[in-house]
Amino acid sequence: MTDLTTDTLTALEAQSIELPSWAFGNSGTRFRVFPTAGTPRDPFEKIADAAEVNRLTALAPSVALHIPWDLVDDFGALRRHAENLGVSLGTINSNTFQDEDYKFGALTHHDERIRRKAIDHHLECIDVMDATGSRDLKIWLAEGSNYPGQNDMRGRQDRLQDSLQQIYARLGDDQRLVLEYKFFEPSFYHTDVPDWGTSYAQVAALGEKAMVCLDTGHHAPGTNIEFIVMQLLRLGKLGSFDFNSRFYADDDLIVGSADPFQLFRILTEVVRGGGLNNPDVAFMLDQCHNIEDKVPGQIRSVLNVQEMTARALLLDRDALTAAQEANDVLAANAVMMDAFYTDVRPALAEWRESRGLPADPMKAFAESGYLPRIAEERVGGTQAGWGA
């Protein structure tokens, strides 16, 4: 049985991973969205599902909202609903990709009316943050162009900075803006924030409350993502993670499912750089579940992050440093692999039980009857998806 030290268990106990409300709605590809029985019809039901993940894992105490999908008349009521279920409302995500006006851009648009509208949308998101008590405004720009020449990339970059400055100015003292980058999609030729360098340059020009969001699925093939993690921590600008995984062009698979060793290397750099349980570095999921069940999909995801964090914490830093300093390539790599290959699952199961949690949250969920219950109860109405 692998032993986990007290320090490791303390660190794991402090870990929290924010869930995205949209993970509980229907999602799919451009070809088809397959609906599932029991899918939430409103933000209250999404939060109920998210709370179930937290109840079984004690890992997911907050839920990110997406505006306008999660707009409600009374955010106070939503907040109390969440608190009653043991979770809080977290990061507010803006949306500038579904309004007809935003077909050719939003925060970067050359049409001042449309750009104003997009800025105002973000100011309203900050209003929501004030109501929900959220700290972070996450901005992912779906903007860009499909064809060379379609847009003036330089002008857009300058307008983006101006738009962000206006939004930044509205942030409260304890609020932050995190700017996500994405290599591709939904624009095909250029995206306005395609890489960490662009996000970094943009937020560095804003000020201390602006940070970079690193989505693990948003990089070119072959990119060494843990290097970027290291660099952003070094520069003091890693604001948050959007965890998910990807084989080629999707970015919605369960975190750790495509390349578990990569997730291990990322978390190793997080620990190395002081990013674990550091309030400046938010851990979030940004996934959807196109074909698998959504609630257990989220449980599996937070467990994956927890298990891999445990492996990263197992890493024998002294042995690693000694091997590195001796230029002993095989020994240094062996120290890494030893932590990765250690099966932490039995020790984690035992530890969970010691905390009054189910040893196997996936099994506990399956036995809870939650899915059949919501399938029966949630009849009628419109299932939530990327449009609501």
Added chain:
Amino acid sequence: MTDLTTDTLTALEAQSIELPSWAFGNSGTRFRVFPTAGTPRDPFEKIADAAEVNRLTALAPSVALHIPWDLVDDFGALRRHAENLGVSLGTINSNTFQDEDYKFGALTHHDERIRRKAIDHHLECIDVMDATGSRDLKIWLAEGSNYPGQNDMRGRQDRLQDSLQQIYARLGDDQRLVLEYKFFEPSFYHTDVPDWGTSYAQVAALGEKAMVCLDTGHHAPGTNIEFIVMQLLRLGKLGSFDFNSRFYADDDLIVGSADPFQLFRILTEVVRGGGLNNPDVAFMLDQCHNIEDKVPGQIRSVLNVQEMTARALLLDRDALTAAQEANDVLAANAVMMDAFYTDVRPALAEWRESRGLPADPMKAFAESGYLPRIAEERVGGTQAGWGA
């Protein structure tokens, strides 16, 4: 002024490029489909739009249909409608990605009921072919899996062969089956026909009436596509092209727009391998127009193919061979580049006029008032998209 030889002009005059009916419907990404005024409401209107492309270019005399999107009660009427507009009905495309039953597979499914249903769908497509006079049944499998372990890839491959055999057996003497491959999407971990090798192995086991369809947007980054064109022509199994282009993960951009030199190299291998104006090798577009206007998007596309074919025909084969045999790398490459860099557009414009066509079909279309007219006329009803 570049001179185009009589042989070149004869070859260009014989060129025909099939248009996809779905190019005239609305399309988009998983994030948003932006509608356009004037979008067709039914197959008759799609064909009218396609006929307009052909009227101005004399390049697009046939239209591919997608079943069930283009199902009509009376295919005889649709056929006459097309013929009245100067075009014919072409390749029939099946669809196994939108029915709830096909969530986990169709022609590869382990559930015999579902697999039977998918086979039957293809037999019905052949019924449509009989009614429309179409030669080719094009099969693109959207099937696969999102997670390792989700499916038994080997069993699926065997069932695919069995399904294809049943479909193949129903083909008429003058009908063909073309099997498309795609590197990724909409399945994320594995697709059941991911590469030309798989398509080739599957169709080779069927017989002479089964061929490979090469979609220019369906390859891994860095793939030398013209090599595959060469190889399939060599093996006698290149049945058709789906033309489009791609920067990273989309596959719907206008053919030639992302990498015109690649299109040139592809067409050069087509000419080299005897694939030009060869009835065995169908030229088709498979594109959608998410943000640009659809009819002129198609006009631009067929012109791109025509112009690049003209450049490929300009290639000085004797000079190329001489340089190759002399191992003169720079000279051989220069012969290629000379053809590519030659501006064939003025000569083509003049030649079009000599044939009673507009010198600049894009301009002629813009001046025709066609778009405002359909925007005005096509009011009410449901605009066509990927669901219909």
Added chain:
Amino acid sequence: MTDLTTDTLTALEAQSIELPSWAFGNSGTRFRVFPTAGTPRDPFEKIADAAEVNRLTALAPSVALHIPWDLVDDFGALRRHAENLGVSLGTINSNTFQDEDYKFGALTHHDERIRRKAIDHHLECIDVMDATGSRDLKIWLAEGSNYPGQNDMRGRQDRLQDSLQQIYARLGDDQRLVLEYKFFEPSFYHTDVPDWGTSYAQVAALGEKAMVCLDTGHHAPGTNIEFIVMQLLRLGKLGSFDFNSRFYADDDLIVGSADPFQLFRILTEVVRGGGLNNPDVAFMLDQCHNIEDKVPGQIRSVLNVQEMTARALLLDRDALTAAQEANDVLAANAVMMDAFYTDVRPALAEWRESRGLPADPMKAFAESGYLPRIAEERVGGTQAGWGA
């Protein structure tokens, strides 16, 4: 402690992985080859190093040779030398990339003199096979072109087939030809056998004694390699593996070091398709060790394959099939991950000891003093590298 079943242990005991003689020579990049003390000066010393790997692991009973690097006057003597050290001589690898004549091609060359020379080189390799008792001739073509137009790809493909036929005709009844494919390098624009489809089409045209060699490092980014393993096993044409790993453009890292989960998936398909301990499917390493020590680099590599094979054999096939047939995506994936995440190392260590082998071959090697000994003994002469 993980239990390994008797069947699993029997399978593992039967496993053998061929070592490449060149793994023990110096290697590097185009920028620099860093030499190492103790590097072999001739094939006899290479085999001594390889035998050391086998002595400690009982996993590597044969050594592949590379001609002309491993040419010796008396192959009988080399064979006896190997046998005395408990290993045999294995696959013979030809070399058509270092002779001045092959600058622009070898088996594909338009110059008949050069092509004849390249064919003759392979016939001589078969002479070596007769002398060494080797079964397999492995052909990796370094041929291709750097610039579009430089070569006639089609003509080269046809000449390749002709060359291979001549070589094939010389094979003895129990000998085979395996044709390796490679996506890129050392040619930059096209390689003459870039993908499995090409290798498959070429060897299928030869006959039953010709098979495909799959080098795990020779694919485009994002390629699902286990799919190809499955397909080649299904088609009866998977002749051998060249194991190694790769992050981007190198292909010489220790097998399993870049993406251990990928290696697991590959071995899972090997087991699924009947490729394990199947004489038709040779397991070989094709790696070099640019910066790490070579002998322990090879020990680490064969252990990686062994450990991952053990995990693949742990896979609960019944549970997997049940989950697949229930379309339970999460459950099916969980079965896969459970096998992957199980730490088989303690059980394997115990099992090794039970067979009279060191529990930890890496540690045993380090303690053996072998490296300091060869560094002291092998003074003078010319260290082996890619030129010898």
Added chain:
Amino acid sequence: MTDLTTDTLTALEAQSIELPSWAFGNSGTRFRVFPTAGTPRDPFEKIADAAEVNRLTALAPSVALHIPWDLVDDFGALRRHAENLGVSLGTINSNTFQDEDYKFGALTHHDERIRRKAIDHHLECIDVMDATGSRDLKIWLAEGSNYPGQNDMRGRQDRLQDSLQQIYARLGDDQRLVLEYKFFEPSFYHTDVPDWGTSYAQVAALGEKAMVCLDTGHHAPGTNIEFIVMQLLRLGKLGSFDFNSRFYADDDLIVGSADPFQLFRILTEVVRGGGLNNPDVAFMLDQCHNIEDKVPGQIRSVLNVQEMTARALLLDRDALTAAQEANDVLAANAVMMDAFYTDVRPALAEWRESRGLPADPMKAFAESGYLPRIAEERVGGTQAGWGA
């Protein structure tokens, strides 16, 4: 005949592209370096070859040197030799990848002795700059690691900054440091400056005399390089280009040969961002010629840049802006493509003649007998390569 405006011709006349001395030496892959008759034996002969490129094109008035490959006893003599041939000595390139000490790092090494040595090497390079009158010190770090765990990436990044500060402090008032980034190679797992973001963050911390060098061949597949050009110009940190091109993993092909449209887009952003004929933005080639002749390879390269710059200058900015502001995707793209597809070669040929230059420098070179002459004259000695 395409007309080039006076403004365009003035801009083209001012254009200069620095040649790398190492382009005239032998080069190749890790598999083989093929030598060529006439290859220079020393820096004087390299400069003679470079001057020949400039004599025929008036485009390449300076030559970059690589230290220690181009170390001479008397740089004053080398400078006078260059000036006598009508060229000057340009950027000084350091080398930290060939000394045995640098096997595991140089400017990033944890061993202070080795790091000191690497810093001192750069200080000596600045001494050379003082002697040659060079402005720029170009640093490409070949450093990194091959295996996860081998090195502490974070510590290396901090040491890199410290090393660069020490080098920066030695720069003269009119001297600059440009820091090149590279996605991969010769290290396989991580490179210490893998992307523009890292280079930017490092040089921004140094000061105004430190800039980023963008090598067109050093990016992940699918990267939008012109976006980075735009961004670095916007941030005022684009110090220089290393031009070359690449299909997959090489980075030494003739600029513009793999994707001419990409080169066009890059130059379009250069013009857009004020980078053309801007002394802050140096244009350099960084190519080698493995299989083609070297001097004409360089002529072809500078002509490619010149021709593509002419196309970029042809771009109708007013029409482009109007189409962009109208959100007319097809029209905007058409403006781009019109410039790209225009054949500028005849007009450039005529203009060259009007300046007393050969209309076709490639032809003029072939007819000059230069290659046979140097092949005859340069007998004996050691041909230059990457080791000298």
